[in-house]
Amino acid sequence: MKNIFFLLLISTVQPVFSQTKLEKAITNLENNYEQEKVYLLTDKQQYAAGDQIWFKSFVFDGYNRSALSTTLFVELYDSDKKLIDWKTLLLTNGEGSGDFKLKEDLPEQVYFIRAYTPYMTNFSEDFQIVKTIPVYNPASTKTLEVAKSSEWSAKAFPEGGTFINGMPTKFAVRMSGNTSLPESWSGKIIDSQNPNVSVVTFKSFDKNVASFSLTPASGKKYQVIIQDNAGKKQTIDLPEVANSGLSLEVSSSKDGIKYSLKGVNLKQQLQNYKIVGTINNHLAYRANINQLINEASSLIPTKISNGANGILQLAVFDDQDNLVAQRLCFIKPNTLKIEKADIIGKSLKTTPRSFNSIDLSPESYFKNYTVLVSEDDGSTTPEEENILSGLWLTGDFTSKIDAPAQYFSANANSEALDALLISENWKRFDWNSVLSGSAPSIKNNSLKFLSYRVKPLKNNAMLKDTNVTLALKLGKNPPSVNLFKTDQNGYVYLDNLSFDEPLSVSLFVNAEKDKEATTDNLFVTVEPLVIPTEFKGNLPTTKYKLVAASENRKLSPSISRAINTQKNNKKTENVDVQIEEVKLVGKKKDPKEELDKQLSTGMFSSINSTIFDFVNEDQHVAGSNNIFDWLQGRAAGLTFQKDNSGVNVPYIRNSPAKVYLDEMQTDASMIASLPVTNIAMVKIIKGAGLIGDAVLIYTMKGNMKPKITEKATQNNNLAIVKGYDKPSEFPIEMIDNDAPVKIENDTRETLYWNPNLFDSDYVPPRIKFFNNDTAKQYKMLIISFDEDDNLLYDKEILK
Numbered sequence: 089m090k091n092i093f094f095l096l097l098i099s100t101v102q103p104v105f106s107q108t109k110l111e112k113a114i115t116n117l118e119n120n121y122e123q124e125k126v127y128l129l130t131d132k133q134q135y136a137a138g139d140q141i142w143f144k145s146f147v148f149d150g151y152n153r154s155a156l157s158t159t160l161f162v163e164l165y166d167s168d169k170k171l172i173d174w175k176t177l178l179l180t181n182g183e184g185s186g187d188f189k190l191k192e193d194l195p196e197q198v199y200f201i202r203a204y205t206p207y208m209t210n211f212s213e214d215f216q217i218v219k220t221i222p223v224y225n226p227a228s229t230k231t232l233e234v235a236k237s238s239e240w241s242a243k244a245f246p247e248g249g250t251f252i253n254g255m256p257t258k259f260a261v262r263m264s265g266n267t268s269l270p271e272s273w274s275g276k277i278i279d280s281q282n283p284n285v286s287v288v289t290f291k292s293f294d295k296n297v298a299s300f301s302l303t304p305a306s307g308k309k310y311q312v313i314i315q316d317n318a319g320k321k322q323t324i325d326l327p328e329v330a331n332s333g334l335s336l337e338v339s340s341s342k343d344g345i346k347y348s349l350k351g352v353n354l355k356q357q358l359q360n361y362k363i364v365g366t367i368n369n370h371l372a373y374r375a376n377i378n379q380l381i382n383e384a385s386s387l388i389p390t391k392i393s394n395g396a397n398g399i400l401q402l403a404v405f406d407d408q409d410n411l412v413a414q415r416l417c418f419i420k421p422n423t424l425k426i427e428k429a430d431i432i433g434k435s436l437k438t439t440p441r442s443f444n445s446i447d448l449s450p451e452s453y454f455k456n457y458t459v460l461v462s463e464d465d466g467s468t469t470p471e472e473e474n475i476l477s478g479l480w481l482t483g484d485f486t487s488k489i490d491a492p493a494q495y496f497s498a499n500a501n502s503e504a505l506d507a508l509l510i511s512e513n514w515k516r517f518d519w520n521s522v523l524s525g526s527a528p529s530i531k532n533n534s535l536k537f538l539s540y541r542v543k544p545l546k547n548n549a550m551l552k553d554t555n556v557t558l559a560l561k562l563g564k565n566p567p568s569v570n571l572f573k574t575d576q577n578g579y580v581y582l583d584n585l586s587f588d589e590p591l592s593v594s595l596f597v598n599a600e601k602d603k604e605a606t607t608d609n610l611f612v613t614v615e616p617l618v619i620p621t622e623f624k625g626n627l628p629t630t631k632y633k634l635v636a637a638s639e640n641r642k643l644s645p646s647i648s649r650a651i652n653t654q655k656n657n658k659k660t661e662n663v664d665v666q667i668e669e670v671k672l673v674g675k676k677k678d679p680k681e682e683l684d685k686q687l688s689t690g691m692f693s694s695i696n697s698t699i700f701d702f703v704n705e706d707q708h709v710a711g712s713n714n715i716f717d718w719l720q721g722r723a724a725g726l727t728f729q730k731d732n733s734g735v736n737v738p739y740i741r742n743s744p745a746k747v748y749l750d751e752m753q754t755d756a757s758m759i760a761s762l763p764v765t766n767i768a769m770v771k772i773i774k775g776a777g778l779i780g781d782a783v784l785i786y787t788m789k790g791n792m793k794p795k796i797t798e799k800a801t802q803n804n805n806l807a808i809v810k811g812y813d814k815p816s817e818f819p820i821e822m823i824d825n826d827a828p829v830k831i832e833n834d835t836r837e838t839l840y841w842n843p844n845l846f847d848s849d850y851v852p853p854r855i856k857f858f859n860n861d862t863a864k865q866y867k868m869l870i871i872s873f874d875e876d877d878n879l880l881y882d883k884e885i886l887k
Contacts, residue, residue: 150368153182563589
């Protein structure tokens with residue numbers, strides 16, 4: 089829905105030679121209020137400690153994928169708002185993917201995922217997504233359960249914001265609460281002077297909202313009495329009945345949005361009133377009334393949005409450009425513009441551990457898909473949120489909405505959605521602030537990719553207006569040498585970088601004539617300019633509470649399956665490691681074995697180990713910030729997780745590993761500060777005797793020297809820069825009955841996860857996965873956007 093403008097004049101408009109206050113406000117809105125929102129898809133709704141959370145992010149500018157940002161920060165918090173982990177994602181066409189590996193000893197509680205772009209920090213933090221993630225752990229002393237609180241409150245909202253004598257007025261009644269809302273509720277309207285007689289009655293559409301219509305009389309005081317299905321009541325006052333003002337009625341259909349204005353006791357009637365419609369903070373419709381009339385109506389055609397769905401904000405201004413009424417409405421609620429996947433073939437089996445495939449058409453306009461396939465257990469629990477509700481509703485509103493996906497389901501009630509929008513206000517901007525000329529302060533511009541500020545020093549002095557050479561080495565690639573000149577403040581800027589391997593930056597000062605470049609007394613630091621911001625807001629309330637766990641607590645089937653799947657993964661990982669270790673048996677001694685024999689003693693000598701030799705082999709470690717950074721991905725079963733101070737801590741088979749320095753147990757933070765050039769050997773021990781799982785670091789002894797074939801950069805002249813986080817690869821698993829380890833029960837719930845399934849010229853898009861032991865039918869979700877940002881959303885049950 090790009091560049092949408094439509095102008096309708098109810099009557100002839102006289103030429104205008106200078107901008108009015110309203111026209112200046114519209115220009116201000118168009119130029120200064122571009123904003124983004126995020127939808128985050130996770131592969132499951134709940135997790136067990138030790139699980140992997142797979143997620144896909146979609147960043148929108150209104151109803152299109154955003155071209156403003158290329159970076160997204162995703163952060164994981166516990167219920168005390170303590171940061172557990174974080175990711176920096178690369179956005180391509182507004183999309184990015186990643187994962188969090190949960191620790192096995194993570195306490196059972198509700199966790200939260202916060203996601204935002206740097207550009208979003210210019211606006212209210214309330215619009216940043218904070219997604220609720222319940223995590224279960226049978227070893228925890230406390231357990232989660234759904235709170236059964238009866239605390240709730242309700243408010244009544246007149247359509248357009250006005251309640252005028254003799255004017256039929258539609259009201260929305262909105263329910264809110266910190267935990268679960270009542271399943272159903274009803275109400276009645278009474279005149280406070282005659283409380284025993286019901287003027288109007290109504291029933292709720294859903295947990296969130298209800299509506300009724302009332303024609304008020306001057307001087308009367310009206311009240312609403314609401315009662316839930318448990319018998320709890322609340323009485324709320326309706327607004328005071330006004331004797332003059334503007335009544336606004338709006339209805340939406342497939343042909344467009346019809347509005348009607350009626351003025352009551354207005355001095356100039358509706359003359360010089362203006363109607364303005366905005367979509368995504370952009371002008372989509374405008375009409376002026378130049379006649380002396382009390383009533384006006386019109387149909388706004390759907391072409392204002394190119395036929396696409398979305399929310400239109402109607403605002404009515406008087407002859408002095410004062411806001412007098414406003415209303416939100418949804419464009420074409422009964423005709424959602426959604427494409428379905430073109431499936432040209434599928435082979436699905438229900439036998440345990442069988443191969444399945446689903447083929448998508450290579451002729452489609454959609455070329456890049458997000459696909460999730462899970463076992464369908466036959467439960468009928470409706471989904472609470474999806475990309476439709478995130479795109480069209482919750483991404484733009486900060487109030488809590490129960491199960492927002494219901495408003496875009498196949499049997500959705502358009503009256504309920506309309507009532508919900510009557511009860512909402514558009515808070516992306518405030519008309520009164522915009523009319524006054526106020527504009528948000530843009531402190532964080534939308535930068536392309538990542539940028540850094542390099543600070544070179546020589547003899548502890550800044551090098552201003554000086555030619556310097558930076559050697560940039562990305563991962564294991566050869567370094568590239570680049571000539572720069574520092575600015576008047578002594579800085580060099582590296583802008584618009586996109587990389588997901590460690591980038592080492594080393595400094596050389598250009599030599600004087602006939603002299604070589606030198607690194608003596610040089611120091612370099614690199615400061616990232618695209619950085620996350622502190623979370624200042626409050627975590628959202630949830631429907632869960634923590635209670636003391638009983639001795640024989642019962643786990644849900646989903647969590648029991650997740651825990652069993654983790655056990656199966658450990659078995660297969662252990663077998664892979666043992667196979668690799670068996671290959672080493674029977675070989676004659678080599679320098680690495682001799683080094684191990686020289687450095688290892690007693691119980692630290694184990695056949696069940698992986699050794700890295702830095703004395704006899706060039707391990708190309710000079711570009712690594714510390715040994716743990718270098719070890720990542722180099723030993724089977726060894727992973728790292730950041731602790732609260734940002735230090736990588738080793739895990740073996742998802743359990744914390746002990747850390748030893750020269751066979752003395754130590755803390756991971758001590759290893760992080762150890763120069764890599766001082767290390768002689770690293771040994772990874774898995775489940776050996778009294779040691780258990782451990783990472784052993786041995787330092788150089790006697791005349792030992794590291795074997796280095798490339799010139800090492802001095803440590804004080806080296807800075808390591810972290811770029812984007814590379815997403816892990818989801819395993820397409822097949823648990824074979826003939827495998828070396830016997831897996832008794834394959835209980836995987838997520839069978840296929842691919843956030844970037846491409847349609848290439850040579851390989852048509854194919855979804856392929858192996859069944860678990862129980863699945864008889866599958867839940868398939870496919871999301872995609874074409875080049876014009878038309879949405880494909882297909883959620884099916886496949887048998």
